[in-house]
Amino acid sequence: MLRYGDRDVVHGAGLRLERGRIVALVGPNGSGKSTLLRALARLHDVSSGSVSVSTDGGEDADALLMKRSDFARHVTLLSQSRPVPHGLSVRDVVEFGRHPYRGRWRAADPEGRAAVERAMALTGITELSGRGVHELSGGQLQRVWLASCLAQDTSVLLLDEPTNHLDLRYKVEIFDLVYDLARLHGVAVGLVLHDLDEAAALADEVVVLSEGKIAAAGPAHEVLESDLLSRVYAIPIVTHTDPLTGRLRTRAVGRHTDRQHDQPERTTRS
Numbered sequence: 001m002l003r004y005g006d007r008d009v010v011h012g013a014g015l016r017l018e019r020g021r022i023v024a025l026v027g028p029n030g031s032g033k034s035t036l037l038r039a040l041a042r043l044h045d046v047s048s049g050s051v052s053v054s055t056d057g058g059e060d061a062d063a064l065l066m067k068r069s070d071f072a073r074h075v076t077l078l079s080q081s082r083p084v085p086h087g088l089s090v091r092d093v094v095e096f097g098r099h100p101y102r103g104r105w106r107a108a109d110p111e112g113r114a115a116v117e118r119a120m121a122l123t124g125i126t127e128l129s130g131r132g133v134h135e136l137s138g139g140q141l142q143r144v145w146l147a148s149c150l151a152q153d154t155s156v157l158l159l160d161e162p163t164n165h166l167d168l169r170y171k172v173e174i175f176d177l178v179y180d181l182a183r184l185h186g187v188a189v190g191l192v193l194h195d196l197d198e199a200a201a202l203a204d205e206v207v208v209l210s211e212g213k214i215a216a217a218g219p220a221h222e223v224l225e226s227d228l229l230s231r232v233y234a235i236p237i238v239t240h241t242d243p244l245t246g247r248l249r250t251r252a253v254g255r256h257t258d259r260q261h262d263q264p265e266r267t268t269r270s
């Protein structure tokens with residue numbers, strides 16, 4: 001159970017993230033997606049329930065009891081809105097991702113430099129490394145924060161709407177990167193997405209959250225079906241599978257968005 005004050009906003013919603021798999025959380029605005037992700041990252045108090053993490057020895061540990069730096073070696077979250085730190089360079093912010101490995105007295109972090117360079121290369125920001133973060137565009141800044149998470153080198157990666165502000169190229173590249181991190185590097189990924197087609201294309205499992213509860217969970221083609229989505233989003237939603245690509249497509253039917261483009265009236269002259 002997750003609360004703000006005395007208001008319950010997430011109830012009985014369990015999420016299991018496994019190495020090598022991608023789970024997409026979808027659902028209407030205010031359904032509790034970000035709160036649930038933040039709770040998994042220990043950034044929101046869990047009123048009742050638990051969060052556990054598989055340790056390197058393969059044992060399940062109570063994440064809520066772990067030392068902060070130990071937990072930060074396992075789990076990282078790219079949250080929706082992060083402050084823009086003034087006076088810091090891109091490299092400074094990416095290096096911040098190494099904090100769990102440095103300890104209090106900035107102890108040696110032999111793998112740090114390589115991890116930072118790799119994270120910047122993967123997110124395409126190497127050329128920005130000397131720039132001040134306050135002078136970046138929204139999309140550039142989003143990639144810097146993602147690089148900072150990647151530099152943290154965790155086995156669980158939580159992403160809250162990671163492609164916000166990104167142009168088409170970086171959107172596709174971030175999805176490719178997330179896929180590679182899961183499949184090639186065995187990272188467990190949990191991400192919030194609003195675009196159901198993107199969730200279907202990327203995720204092994206889609207979890208639909210509605211008013212703080214899980215309305216459905218499973219493979220996209222089982223979960224993302226018209227009746228359930230129309231009920232959850234309170235608008236008619238049609239789904240179909242593209243016969244050529246096999247990809248699932250969803251479309252909300254609006255009063256104006258479902259008609260043909262107006263054609264200018266043709267007049268014939270005799």
Ligand SMILES: Nc1ncnc2c1ncn2[C@@H]1O[C@H](COP(=O)(O)OP(=O)(O)OP(=O)(O)O)[C@@H](O)[C@H]1O
Binds near residue numbers: 027028036
């Ligand atoms: N800081 C806060 N204080 C009080 N209530 C909050 C706070 N943040 C979120 N809420 C409430 O908790 C509920 C869940 O919010 P949450 O941000 O988790 O939803 P969401 O599914 O991520 O929404 P969105 O798709 O709009 O990002 C909403 O009713 C919201 O109004």
